[in-house]
Amino acid sequence: MHEKPTHVVSAVVLQARSGQLQVLLWQRRQPPFDGAFALPGGYLLPGETLEDSIRRHLAEKVDVRELSHIEQLVTTSDPARHPSEWQVATAYLGLVPSDLDPTLPSDTSWHRVADLPETAFDHGVIISTGRERLRAKLSYTNIGFALAPHSFSISELRDLYTAALEHEVSATNLQRVLLRRELLEATGELRHSGPSGGRPAALYRFRSRTLSITDQFAVLRPPGQHG
Amino acid sequence: MHEKPTHVVSAVVLQARSGQLQVLLWQRRQPPFDGAFALPGGYLLPGETLEDSIRRHLAEKVDVRELSHIEQLVTTSDPARHPSEWQVATAYLGLVPSDLDPTLPSDTSWHRVADLPETAFDHGVIISTGRERLRAKLSYTNIGFALAPHSFSISELRDLYTAALEHEVSATNLQRVLLRRELLEATGELRHSGPSGGRPAALYRFRSRTLSITDQFAVLRPPGQHG
DNA sequence: TAAGTTATCGACTGGAAGTAGAAAACCTCG
DNA sequence: CGAGGTTTTCTACTTCCAGTCGATAACTTA
Secondary structure: OOOOOEEEEEEEEEEEEOOEEEEEEEEOOOOOOOOOEEOOEEEOOOOOOHHHHHHHHHHOOOOHHHOOEEEEEEEEOOOOOOOOOOEEEEEEEEEOOOOOOOOOOOOEEEEEOOOOOOEOOOHHHHHHHHHHHHHHHHHHEOHHHHOOOOOEEHHHHHHHHHHHHOOOOOHHHHHHHHHHOOOEEEEEEEEOOOOOOOOOEEEEEEOOOOOOEOOOOOOOOOOOOOO | OOOOOEEEEEEEEEEEEOOEEEEEEEEOOOOOOOOOEEOOEEEOOOOOOHHHHHHHHHHOOOOHHHOOEEEEEEEEOOOOOOOOOOEEEEEEEEEOOOOOOOOOOOOEEEEEOOOOOOEOOOHHHHHHHHHHHHHHHHHHEOHHHHOOOOOEEHHHHHHHHHHHHOOOOOHHHHHHHHHHOOOEEEEEEEEOOOOOOOOOEEEEEEOOOOOOEOOOOOOOOOOOOOO
């Protein structure tokens, strides 16, 4: 038989924290890339699927039950990606709701995606791929559920979208679009805002907390489905 | 070190042929899945990337220069996917323009995606994934270039979209949308249609023949970019 | 030259979404 | 208790996108 590559898995774990999209990184303490920051992950073991494997590795960093969504991102295979070992690497995208603050091991911490430190291997590009995937899916799926708490006001949701999309989002439009798509529903409760007063916000929740694609895209719909 | 999986690559090669979306399949002549149809592909070799590898394997089936587009689709890893070997498999999506008719080896042929024979491994789901990827990208990218000849009439293009999307498409809308997005340009030439007369069709071409994403999606655009 | 066929164009329409301002519902302070 | 400030929510207006349909153009064939 042929020589075989080693298969490793990693994850881009994203969370909207204090108005910024942040990613979970681990600081390496051995070569190669000693001192640089890397995505959490590790080796694929016999008998497990790639998704099992990344969940197992992530469990060492954050409680896996805190992940609201996980999906496969991309598999990279540049023979030169690791200086001494032939590796094929599959990256996943994981999301954590904004109301959780997992306790992290001392070598692991959150970093703003917009302002990354020196990263190991090809992890810089992979993080960009993850952010782009999230941005795209915010537009045509209900993936917002994975960034948001179970219930939230429209303003809070707007802030999450703003952080992830990195541009201003109108609360009016966001509410109208998500309600028309029947992705949100009102809980019937109100939240009395904290220090500075103001009208209490109505609270909403996502109808479903599993990924669903919104219809077709804008154009070239089947005929008879106007608008 | 750990035990390692074998890494294999495969490709969903699609073409719009005689009004139907079709996929290139190869009939197996050994176990497992003796007699079933499988995606073309094979083992990953040392020193090559996954994309290099699938191009090398495809070269045995179709001339690689006939592929107008190729992109990574998904990596599957079910430990039970192969009865005797631990495999991780990366699938690619490849597209062939409708005006080419590659000469194929005797064990390989085109099959309508809407009416597939018995397939080997997890190849049935992978083909579905490929078709869905193509359908989605027809809506928000210029990927039509990969299905179409270098120049074509709007009606011909409409027929390609109809085959790939599996629903009727209006030539009027298609032309208006693709022109507004500046994906198409007129060649200035006319084609005198064959047997039954009619007004000669103006010919068009795609401005670019590499994948480009059309702007943002419909909703939640940055402000100031109206419409 | 009339009839049939195919392609192209333009006008109409409903709906999606950006914008802005008014109104509602709360707070705090005098 | 009421005035003023703050935040949220609603509504009206507007622009743009795309589905529909009918008219027109340019050809072939009888």
